[in-house]
Amino acid sequence: MAQMSFFEDAGQSKGLPTELLDYYPALFNAEESQALLQKFIDTITWEQRTITMYGKHMVTPRLTAWYGDTGKNYAYSGNKFNPFPWTPELLAIKNRVETIAGITFNSVLLNYYRNGNDSVAWHSDNENELGQQPVIASVSFGQVRSFDIRHKQNHAEKYSIKLENGSLLLMKGDLQQHWEHRIAKSAIAMKARINLTFRIIK
Numbered sequence: 612m613a614q615m616s617f618f619e620d621a622g623q624s625k626g627l628p629t630e631l632l633d634y635y636p637a638l639f640n641a642e643e644s645q646a647l648l649q650k651f652i653d654t655i656t657w658e659q660r661t662i663t664m665y666g667k668h669m670v671t672p673r674l675t676a677w678y679g680d681t682g683k684n685y686a687y688s689g690n691k692f693n694p695f696p697w698t699p700e701l702l703a704i705k706n707r708v709e710t711i712a713g714i715t716f717n718s719v720l721l722n723y724y725r726n727g728n729d730s731v732a733w734h735s736d737n738e739n740e741l742g743q744q745p746v747i748a749s750v751s752f753g754q755v756r757s758f759d760i761r762h763k764q765n766h767a768e769k770y771s772i773k774l775e776n777g778s779l780l781l782m783k784g785d786l787q788q789h790w791e792h793r794i795a796k797s798a799i800a801m802k803a804r805i806n807l808t809f810r811i812i813k
């Protein structure tokens with residue numbers, strides 16, 4: 612599959628560092644994406660957790676779920692996730708993503724953004740379980756949302772990618788060490804979006 616160029620008319624920032632990010636639109640077509648979105652809304656075991664950020668406890672402004680191989684636990688922001696077993700749909704998505712990434716993932720974190728009020732704050736996926744320079748494959752279904760990244764030492768160095776329905780974003784290289792990312796709240800009305808981030812737990 613051809614990799615997308617970050618043209619201005621596609622709503623992406625110019626000069627996106629391709630050593631850190633690869634974007635593939637329409638990995639899943641509109642019909643597949645809508646069916647998977649509704650399937651996950653209806654059947655995934657969603658949770659809303661309390662996390663610790665900057666020393667404060669807060670309820671996550673989104674729903675989450677952790678699936679994967681047995682024993683591939685994951686911990687962040689004061690929470691520990693024990694994986695639910697893979698579903699047929701998750702395995703099918705994983706297999707398609709792995710053909711592009713060229714690696715085998717053993718777990719996936721699902722995030723359900725119900726509307727524009729749901730978000731994820733600036734952070735990096737740099738937990739010890741992920742190892743150095745992790746490759747993380749991010750698949751999006753539903754509402755287009757902007758994925759913002761900024762350099763940890765220079766917040767003026769920043770980019771934004773519009774994650775489209777059925778798209779794949781590969782995060783790689785030094786992204787998690789030197790950059791942070793977010794999905795911001797939106798003042799514009801937003802429909803449901805589900806994001807799957809496939810990972811390798813060491």
